[in-house]
Amino acid sequence: MFKRLKAWWHFRRAVIEASHLESQDGAAECDWVMVPCWRRPEFLWHCLDNLTRAEGIEDMAILFRLDTGYSPENIEVIRSYSNRLPHFEIDYSLPCPYRRTKQSANVLLGYLQAAKRARRFVHLVEEDIMVARDYFRWHRAVHDAAGSLFCSIAVRNPNRAVTGSSEVGDYYLSNADYSSHGVCFDKSVLKELIAPHVNMRYLRRPKHYLRRQFPSSVVGLGFVEQDGLIRRIQEREGLPIAYPCVPRAFDAGFYGYNRPGGVTGSLQERIRRLSEIIYDPERMRHAALRPEYLASSLPINLQTPAWERQRRIDVLAAPLP
Numbered sequence: 001m002f003k004r005l006k007a008w009w010h011f012r013r014a015v016i017e018a019s020h021l022e023s024q025d026g027a028a029e030c031d032w033v034m035v036p037c038w039r040r041p042e043f044l045w046h047c048l049d050n051l052t053r054a055e056g057i058e059d060m061a062i063l064f065r066l067d068t069g070y071s072p073e074n075i076e077v078i079r080s081y082s083n084r085l086p087h088f089e090i091d092y093s094l095p096c097p098y099r100r101t102k103q104s105a106n107v108l109l110g111y112l113q114a115a116k117r118a119r120r121f122v123h124l125v126e127e128d129i130m131v132a133r134d135y136f137r138w139h140r141a142v143h144d145a146a147g148s149l150f151c152s153i154a155v156r157n158p159n160r161a162v163t164g165s166s167e168v169g170d171y172y173l174s175n176a177d178y179s180s181h182g183v184c185f186d187k188s189v190l191k192e193l194i195a196p197h198v199n200m201r202y203l204r205r206p207k208h209y210l211r212r213q214f215p216s217s218v219v220g221l222g223f224v225e226q227d228g229l230i231r232r233i234q235e236r237e238g239l240p241i242a243y244p245c246v247p248r249a250f251d252a253g254f255y256g257y258n259r260p261g262g263v264t265g266s267l268q269e270r271i272r273r274l275s276e277i278i279y280d281p282e283r284m285r286h287a288a289l290r291p292e293y294l295a296s297s298l299p300i301n302l303q304t305p306a307w308e309r310q311r312r313i314d315v316l317a318a319p320l321p
Contacts, residue, residue, distance in 0.1 A: 008097045012200055015105075018112040019198050030087070031121040031136075032114035036065045036107055040256050041073035042263070042270035044127040046278065048077065050302060051125060052084040056136040061117070062088035065110040067103060068095045073267050101203045103257070104226035107180070108198045115190040122190060124183040128253030129155075130278065131182060132302045135248045138310075139184035142171050142242045145310040150189060150239035154182035154248040156298070164315030165245045169307035172315045173240035176218070178231040182249035193233055202229065245313070248304065251297045252278040254288040261289045 033051070037044050051057060062085055064078060078090065091110070096102040107124070114122040121139065125131060132138075135154060142152050159177045164170075185194075202209040206224040210217070214232040223231070234241065254277070255261035263273045277283045279299050288294055 004097070007095050011094050011097055011105075014094050014109065015198065015200055015203065018109045019195050028117060028119040030059055030061050030119055031123065032061050032063055032118045033123040033125055034063045034065060034107075034110045034114050035125050035127060036067060036103075036110060037070060037074045037127040038067045038103075038257070039069070039071045040127055040253070041071050041077045041267060042274050043253060043256070044074055045077045045080075045267075045271045046252065046274055047125065047127050047129060047131075048081045048085070050130045050132075052081060053133060054131050054135045055133055056140075058086050060086055060123075060136070062086065063110060063114050064088065064090045065106050066090060066092050067106040068093050076267065096203070098203050101206055101225065104206070104229070105203055107226045108194070108229075111185070111190050112195055112198060115185075115187040115195070118187045120186060122185050122187055124180055124185075125249075126180065126251075126253075128251060128256065129182050129249050130252050130299075130302065132248040132300065132304050134304045134307075135182070138244060138248045138304075141310045142244070143184070143186065146171070146173065146240070146242050146312060148239060149186070150193075150234045150237065150241050151178070151186075152184045152242040153177075153179060154184075154244060155179070155250055156247045156300075157243050158251075160319055162243070162245075162315050165313050167311070168246045168305050169309055170245040170311050170313045171242050172245065172313055174243055175238070175240060176231065176235050177241055177243070178227060178234050180227045180230070181251045189239070193237055194230060197229060197233065245315070246304065247300045250300050252284075252299070254278070254284060254297060259290060261287065 066074060093106045096105040111122060138154060139152050143149055157177055158179050164172065207221050210224055210232060214236060217232045217235055219228060219232050253259065263270050277287050281298050284298060
């Protein structure tokens with residue numbers, strides 16, 4: 001009993017400290033990339049292989065957020081990339097006393113930690129997100145072109161079927177389409193809009209909190225984790241989300257959190273097996289046991305054709321079935 005109470009106290013203290021976003025702008029020399037990871041080190045290997053090839057990675061700092069119960073092989077993978085990564089830190093999450101929001105706490109507290117230290121942008125690149133070579137340049141360009149954004153998201157829109165332009169320099173604005181796949185926030189949005197909701201009331205009883213704080217939301221109460229919280233915040237604030245007409249990342253996670261399937265063998269064997277699947281559209285279709293997850297998961301050309309600027313266009317969008 002005392003051990004549980006002590007763990008709860010340390011977690012509560014961490015949440016309170018994280019939500020006090022005193023600026024560290026004087027020491028902010030770079031933007032930050034947060035990489036949450038848990039038990040898929042083979043995906044993390046491929047994530048880092050692409051991330052370290054992205055233009056501008058040398059100007060980033062990487063924050064690895066290892067969730068409780070993580071695979072020690074994640075450390076092995078990170079160390080294997082240490083000579084290719086810029087400045088990086090490994091952060092070990094405190095145990096969350098609430099099972100339903102364990103993963104949400106890891107991501108949200110990581111966001112706030114990075115926001116305190118970022119020059120301007122905070123990126124979320126989950127361990128199963130594969131980024132294109134111009135990933136960081138696209139995010140910077142679309143924020144400059146679009147003005148005030150809630151965030152920019154680099155994958156194919158997982159919520160809507162979009163038709164319009166296939167030009168590499170085009171983007172469109174959307175609402176109520178947040179997903180935590182290849183996201184870039186201006187730190188001001190994290191500090192001013194998201195941080196106030198990162199509290200013990202949400203983490204302890206997320207459904208109750210969301211019902212009271214967002215009574216008119218169209219987002220169902222089946223979606224109460226961090227992406228559901230952030231989606232409701234965007235819905236209420238009305239700031240748009242920018243999506244590329246040509247995706248700059250894809251979600252390769254055809255198994256894992258809430259997704260059946262998997263590969264077996266040693267770490268190197270699993271890495272090799274993924275390399276045969278996740279970059280091949282047909283093999284991804286066959287490997288995914290839940291086809292509804294393929295909306296943002298089909299591989300893309302990671303070597304994006306040349307472009308000079310971002311241009312906003314209007315598109316036709318319909319909800320995915």
